[in-house]
Amino acid sequence: MSEIVFTVRSESDGAQYRLEASRTDRGIRFTCSCAAGLKGAHCQHRLALLLKDTRACVEVIDADVAALHQMAKGSHLMQAVEMMVQAQATVDEAQADLRRAKRVLATMLGG
Ligand SMILES: [Zn+2]
Numbered sequence: 001m002s003e004i005v006f007t008v009r010s011e012s013d014g015a016q017y018r019l020e021a022s023r024t025d026r027g028i029r030f031t032c033s034c035a036a037g038l039k040g041a042h043c044q045h046r047l048a049l050l051l052k053d054t055r056a057c058v059e060v061i062d063a064d065v066a067a068l069h070q071m072a073k074g075s076h077l078m079q080a081v082e083m084m085v086q087a088q089a090t091v092d093e094a095q096a097d098l099r100r101a102k103r104v105l106a107t108m109l110g111g
Pocket of ligand 1: 035037
């Protein structure tokens, strides 16, 4: 199985990182050459591409992005990404609820 390679540019310092995705027996292997990626931590570059956010890509090749998603589809990696997105949405919703509750409380205490 061939490898899919992406190059992304860091927003903060312009450094370029290389991402490589390939299929394995267990799903997908997706590496990034940034500091977080090399340490084995999850990095924003891989997460962004798995979420179809190609803004950091030096060159966007639609076929490669599509191939990455085909490769990741149904994998444990993609399940984990979806779980994270869902958890983030829950947090965002809770924060919005908290802001609303604080506004209501402030109105009551201020009146
Ligand atoms: Zn990275």
